[in-house]
Amino acid sequence: MKKVLTLIFLLATECYTFDKNDLNQLLQSNSCEYCDLTNANLKRYNLQKAKLTGSNLTGSNFSGADFTQADLSYTNLSNSIGYIAIFKQSNIEGADLTGSKFNGADFKHANFSDAILVNSNFSNTNSSNTIFDGCNLKNVKFKGSNLKKSKILGSNLFNTDFSGANLTGASFESVDLTNSNLINTKLDNVNFINSEISGINLAKFKLSAKNFINNKMCDTLLPWNESEIGCE
Numbered sequence: 001m002k003k004v005l006t007l008i009f010l011l012a013t014e015c016y017t018f019d020k021n022d023l024n025q026l027l028q029s030n031s032c033e034y035c036d037l038t039n040a041n042l043k044r045y046n047l048q049k050a051k052l053t054g055s056n057l058t059g060s061n062f063s064g065a066d067f068t069q070a071d072l073s074y075t076n077l078s079n080s081i082g083y084i085a086i087f088k089q090s091n092i093e094g095a096d097l098t099g100s101k102f103n104g105a106d107f108k109h110a111n112f113s114d115a116i117l118v119n120s121n122f123s124n125t126n127s128s129n130t131i132f133d134g135c136n137l138k139n140v141k142f143k144g145s146n147l148k149k150s151k152i153l154g155s156n157l158f159n160t161d162f163s164g165a166n167l168t169g170a171s172f173e174s175v176d177l178t179n180s181n182l183i184n185t186k187l188d189n190v191n192f193i194n195s196e197i198s199g200i201n202l203a204k205f206k207l208s209a210k211n212f213i214n215n216k217m218c219d220t221l222l223p224w225n226e227s228e229i230g231c232e
Contacts, residue, residue, distance in 0.1 A: 017039060018038045018039055018060075019035065019036040019037070022035035022036050022055075023037060023040055026047075026050065026052070030048075030049065030050045031050065031051040031052075032050075032052060032055060033051055033052065033053045033054055033055060034053070034054040034055060035052070035055040035056070036055070036056050037052075037055055037056060037057045037060055038056050038057070038058050038059060039058070039059040040057065040060045040061075041060070041061055042060060042061065042062040042065050043061055043063050043064055043065060044063070044065055045062065045066070046065075046066050047062075047065055047066060047067050047070055048066050048067070048068045048069060048070065049068070049069045049070060049071075050067060050070040050071070051070070051071045052070065052071060052075055053071050053072075053075070054073075054074045054075065055075050055076070056075070057075055057077050058076050058077070058078050058079055058080065059079050059080060060077075060080045060081075061080070061081045061082075062082050062085050063081055063082055063083040063084060063085060064083070064084055064085060065082070065085045065086070066086045067086060067087045067090050068087070068088045068089060068090065069088070069089045069090060070087070070090045070091070071090070071091045072087075072090055072091060072092045072095055073091050073092065073093040074093070074094040074095060075092075075096075076095070076096045077092075077096060077097045077100055078096050078097065078098040078099055078100060079098070079099045079100060080097070080100045080101075081100070081101050082101070082102045082105050083101065083102070083103050083104055083105065084103075084104040084105060084106075085102065085105045085106075086105070086106045087107045087110050088106055088107070088108045088110065089108070089109045089110065090107070090110045090111070091110075092110055092111060092112050092115055093111055093112070093114060094113070094114045095112075095115045095116070096115070096116045097115060097116060097117045097120050098116055098117070098118045098120065099118070099119045099120060100117075100120045100121070101120070101121045102120065102122050102125060103122075103123050103124055104125065105122070105125045106126045107122075107125055107127045107130050108126050108127070108129055109128075109129045109130065110127070110130045110131070111130075111131045112130065112131060112132045112133070112135055113131060113132075113133040113134060114133070114134045115135050115136075117135060117136060117137050117140050118136050118137075118138045118139060118140070119138070119139045119140070120140050120141075121140075121141045122140060122141060122142050122145055123141050123142065123144055123145060124143070124144045124145060125142070125145045125146070126146045127142070127145055127146060127147050127150055128147060128148040128149055128150060129149045129150060130147070130150045130151075131151050132150065132153065132155050133151065133153040133154060133155070134153070134154050134155060135152075135155040135156070136155070137155050137156055137157050137160045138156050138157075138158045138159060138160070139158070139159050139160070139161075140160050141161045142160065142161060142162050143161055143162075143163050143164055143165065144163075144165060145162075145165045145166070146165070147162070147165050147166060147170055148166055148167065148168045148169055148170065149168070149170060150167070150170045150171075151170070151171045152170065152171065152172050152173070152175060153171070153172075153173045153175070154174045154175065157175050157176060157179070157180045158176075158179050158180075159179050159180070160179075160180045160181070161180075162181060162182050162185045163182070163183040163184055163185060164183070164184045164185065165185050165186070166185075167185060167186060167187050167190055168186055168187075168188045168189055168190070169188070169189045169190065170187075170190050170191070171190070171191040171193065172191070172192050172193070172195050172197075173191075173192075173193040173194055173195065174194045174195060175195045176195065176196040177195065177196060177197050177200060178196055178198060178199065182200065186205075187202060187205045188206040188207070189207065189211065190205070190207070190211060191211050192211060192212050192213070192215050193213045193214065193215070194213065194214050194215065195215050195216075196215070196216045197216070197217050197220055198216055198218035198219060198220055199218065199219050200217075200220050201220075201221045202220060202221060202222055202223065203221040203222060203223055204223075205223065206223070207222070207223050208223075209224075
């Protein structure tokens with residue numbers, strides 16, 4: 001019985017181990033599409049412009065690594081760790097980042113279209129000018145992050161934590177902010193389009209009527225002392 005249990009453990013462990021040939025290919029050519037890099041240690045590696053489309057990086061650790069302009073589209077990054085990593089101008093379209101931790105990372109000008117970020121931690125990141133189009137951002141933490149001029153379009157924002165974040169000049173389009181945490185969030189010059197922003201106090205921010213287009217704003221406080229605009 002002991003031998004059987006040992007065999008099961010070894011098989012289970014092997015299922016979650018990266019392919020050494022795939023890792024060597026990445027390090028030698030800076031390209032490894034549809035590869036198995038599960039649990040790989042990529043800490044502090046220079047992977048600028050790396051091509052990793054469709055690869056499995058579940059549980060991998062790339063803290064401090066540089067993925068500037070890398071192609072991470074449709075990768076599996078779930079439960080991965082990327083503390084203070086650099087992803088500037090990277091393509092992360094359609095990727096699965098469920099349960100990942102990217103505290104302090106730099107995502108400036110990154111593209112997260114159609115990505116899944118459920119339960120991930122993006123606290124204290126630089127996510128300015130970043131695109132979140134059609135994303136699942138449920139339970140994501142953006143605490144203290146720089147999201148200036150970011151675009152959050154048609155995404156799930158249930159229980160998303162923007163507390164202490166800087167969203168100056170950002171755009172929210174076709175989203176529901178009802179259950180989002182906006183405590184101490186900076187919302188100057190944010191554009192709200194076709195969104196649900198009921199019950200939110202926006203009175204202290206630099207906003208004008210041109211920042212609001214076709215929203216539902218029931219009991220919303222605005223800088224010009226009006227409320228219940230568009231309330232049905």
